[in-house]
Amino acid sequence: MLSFDFEYYKPASIDEAVQLFQSLDRQGKNPSYISGGTELITLGRVNKIVTGAVIDIKAIPECLVLEKQGTQLVFGAAQSLTVVREKQFFPLLSKAIVEIADHTARNKITLGGNICANIIYREAVLPLLLTDSTLAVAGLNGLIQYPINDIFQQTLQLDRGEFLVQVITHKQETELPFVCLKKRRQWDVGYPLLTAAALNKNGQIKLAISGLCSFPFRDKRMEYSLNNRSLSMKARIEEAVSRIPAPVLNDVHGSAEYRVFVLENTLQEILAEWEGAGDA
């Protein structure tokens, strides 16, 4: 039960949505865009999100695109995680998605919703960071494409009134060898401890992590350490871990020390996948 009331709009075009936001904002209604809308309910019911107007983008055709366009794959932000996964255009993304929430919830959670979520995990971001995907963002200046590694800094850096329309990924990048490991404290269900996704491009490992810090990230310095083959595998991992770019989470799901321990072992698994057991 949500304790606050809001107006509900379902525009049929990008322009209508952008204009609607501006109008509602001028009226002081603190509008919010939704696609899956799950966080509106889960955070709204505990008053962590309050809005006076909701703009549902699920009727905007551009947000529902899911197709190969030449050398690119285009994913509409309002497509559910289940649909994106089942399309199997992008194996690493499908693998990351299958570990998000649960199957029924993924019928409602959308790709754009996961990228823009408040929840810290946002695992769908990891494959996009690794493949240097592009995000198409709508706002008053029209539809503009940004490299995800520029516009995603801890969270998606959108200006007020902007919303994510599409994710665009080069097909070639999606065909690279990958590893995606989700670690939970126990069993196969429950909240994750951390997720590490890695791509191997011409022998160079790219790494993105979620659940370790309070935001998903890809860190070039950590990647440099992992790829520094002048060091032993153990030393590479230790150096990478020393370069974690923000405080490690220390919460009920796992202490910071435990998370680092799990990360070290996960990195070892990733390196072993491509380089054998090594000298760790």
Place this chain on the structure above:
Amino acid sequence: MHNHTSAEITLNINNEDRTVYVRNADTLLYALREKLGLTGAKPGCLNGDCGACTIIVDGDPMKSCLMLAVEAQGKSIITVEGLQNTAIQTEFIDKFAFQCGYCTPGFIMNCHALMTKYPDADDSVIKDWLESNICRCTGYQEIEAAIKAALAAAKGEPG
């Protein structure tokens, strides 16, 4: 531009159009139970975690606590009240796949959607789908037996 925070909407539930007045902030679960008297979908966590409120929307299982009633306009909604003598219901009884019964409607709806969409579902698909529902009585073995028997029966195999 109108300025309404509630509206009269029409929902197609169990192949019947039902008109209901809801707040835009009402979840579909709340509308089903409190406005339409369809109490089969159970309120559990109200946070999308437990699956007790699972219904079927356009053929897919959905947690009705995670969906606004206004979002369900124009969609085909099936609740457990809309299932009668289905294979999965029969097998839940035969396999004793319930204890307190609170999670049962959610499991049945999820299993029914699974059978419809993936009649050849293997163990990994069954596991992936059924992880969406929680049984506090931990009757998982019997539930697994029920879905496997229902799938087998639908294919004419011994359960």
